[in-house]
Amino acid sequence: MLICYSGTGNSYYASKTIQSEIGGSVVDIARRLDKNNFNLALDLDEPLGIVFPVYFGTIPKAVREYVSKMKISNNGDHYIYAVMTCGSGCGSAPEDLDEVLEDAGYMLDAYYTLIMPNNALVFMDPEDDITVEEKLSAAEDELEAIVKDIEGRRSGAIRTNRGDFHPERSEEMKKAYAAACDTKLFASTDECIGCNFCERLCPERVIKVYGRTAVWEKDSCSLCMGCLDMCPHSAITYDGNKVRGRYHNDSFYLRSIGIAMPFGDKRPDGWI
Ligand SMILES: Cc1cc2nc3c(=O)[nH]c(=O)nc-3n(C[C@H](O)[C@H](O)[C@H](O)COP(=O)(O)O)c2cc1C
Ligand code: SF4
Ligand code: SF4
Numbered sequence: 307m308l309i310c311y312s313g314t315g316n317s318y319y320a321s322k323t324i325q326s327e328i329g330g331s332v333v334d335i336a337r338r339l340d341k342n343n344f345n346l347a348l349d350l351d352e353p354l355g356i357v358f359p360v361y362f363g364t365i366p367k368a369v370r371e372y373v374s375k376m377k378i379s380n381n382g383d384h385y386i387y388a389v390m391t392c393g394s395g396c397g398s399a400p401e402d403l404d405e406v407l408e409d410a411g412y413m414l415d416a417y418y419t420l421i422m423p424n425n426a427l428v429f430m431d432p433e434d435d436i437t438v439e440e441k442l443s444a445a446e447d448e449l450e451a452i453v454k455d456i457e458g459r460r461s462g463a464i465r466t467n468r469g470d471f472h473p474e475r476s477e478e479m480k481k482a483y484a485a486a487c488d489t490k491l492f493a494s495t496d497e498c499i500g501c502n503f504c505e506r507l508c509p510e511r512v513i514k515v516y517g518r519t520a521v522w523e524k525d526s527c528s529l530c531m532g533c534l535d536m537c538p539h540s541a542i543t544y545d546g547n548k549v550r551g552r553y554h555n556d557s558f559y560l561r562s563i564g565i566a567m568p569f570g571d572k573r574p575d576g577w578i
Contacts, residue, residue, distance in 0.1 A: 307348055308355040309376075311335040311369050313509065313530020315558025316391040316422040320449060321357045322557060324389065327453040328353070335372045336509035344375040350382035353456060356403065357389045359425075359530070362483035363397020363471060365406070366528040368510060373406045385459050388417040389452060393424030395469015398476040416460055418452045419467045420445055425531050425553045428544045432551025487529050489522035497541035504533040504542065 307330045310321040321332045330352060338344070348354060358369045365373075378384060388403055390396045400417040407414050422445055423438045424430060433441070448465065455464050489512060494504075500518040512524045513533060520533075520542065534542050534549045542548070 307331055307333060307346060307352060308357055309333045309335050309338075309346070309372070311358040311366050311372075311509070311528070311530075312558075313359060313528075313532040314425040314535050314553055315555030316420075316425070317357045317359050317389075319555045319557040320389050320391055320420055320422075320445075321355070323446075323449045324355060324357070324453055324456065328456060334509075336368055339368055339372055340511060344372070345377050345379055347379045348382065348384055350380055351384065352380075352382070353385040353387065353459075354378065355387055355389060355456070358391070360390050360392035360396045360399045360419075361529060362486070363395075363399065363469075363476065363479045364402045364483060365399050366530070367483075367487060367526070368528045369403070370406055373403065374410055376410060378412070384412075385415050385456070386412055387415055387456060389420055390417065391420045391422045392467075392469065393426065394421065395419065395467045395471055397469060397471045397479065398473065400463065400466065402480075416455070416462060416464055418455070418465045420448055420452070421467060423553055423555070425535055427549040427551045427553060428531065428534060428547055430550070432553060438553075483529070487526040489525060489527055491545045492520075492522045492533070493543050494518075494520035495541045495543060497539045498537075499539055499541070501538060504537055507532050507536060 308321045308325055310317055310332055312318040325332050346354065356373065358366055388400065390399050396419045404414040421441055423433055423441050452465065498518045498520055500515055502515050504520050505513045505515045509530060509532065510527045512522050512527045514521050514523050534544055535553050540548055
């Protein structure tokens with residue numbers, strides 16, 4: 307089984323690719339959180355993959371919450387691994403995840419980073435098309451290697467890219483992330499046409515659209531940037547700024563005109 311959180315599809319893509327090789331199901335963390343369902347029914351000795359994007363060098367808020375409450379229903383020997391998708395490196399995310407897992411009574415056996423296109427386009431300029439293509443192509447090879455390592459049950463820090471990470475700044479980064487998750491920073495602009503896209507794609511069901519205005523109805527979110535990156539009219543601002551470009555992983559669009567949203571009407575085969 308893989309449990310996955312994703313804002314713009316990179317982590318969905320990684321989960322789907324691993325699933326297609328090793329089998330099992332993919333569980334959407336946001337959807338499970340929404341339903342307060344923390345039970346993971348694994349087969350005896352079935353591995354558990356935790357797949358998510360790195361934010362501010364740490365783990366997404368939703369992943370932290372889910373992992374802290376999850377209960378594996380079969381006490382077999384489960385190989386627990388993390389695949390962290392990130393633009394350049396995972397910072398202290400492995401240690402942060404390990405800590406949460408340990409508090410929940412589990413142990414992280416192995417972790418992998420997967421360098422993917424960066425989606426934090428409020429904070430940085432978009433990568434050019436060639437860089438995006440190169441990253442996606444390298445990720446394909448990397449995933450092949452990761453699958454082999456998972457099958458071989460390798461343990462420890464495998465294929466781990468820390469990026470420009472300074473351990474002494476880790477606490478400061480976590481505080482900055484917590485502050486950045488404040489949804490008061492979001493707003494929709496006059497360009498909003500009320501298409502409801504953001505409401506339907508938000509993994510945490512934070513957004514409600516009234517007429518031609520989107521409203522962020524919970525105090526905070528994990529800051530996945532899906533709404534900002536994918537609003538068809540670039541009608542969302544964050545702290546007064548628009549995204550400087552747009553990014554989503556194509557595998558996110560599983561239907562020709564829609565998105566495979568956690569709360570959409572159709573899930574791909576094998577997803578629960
Ligand atoms: C709020 C935010 C913060 C991010 N911080 C980092 C970071 O610290 N290091 C990094 O390498 N990438 C960072 N990224 C980039 C994402 O981790 C990366 O694009 C990821 O693959 C997106 O996954 P998704 O498409 O599954 O949502 C950040 C993205 C967001 C939205
Ligand atoms: S996706 Fe954009 S245009 Fe559509 S309702 Fe949301 S803010 Fe408005
Ligand atoms: S409000 Fe936007 S950034 Fe926050 S979780 Fe929803 S889609 Fe992601």
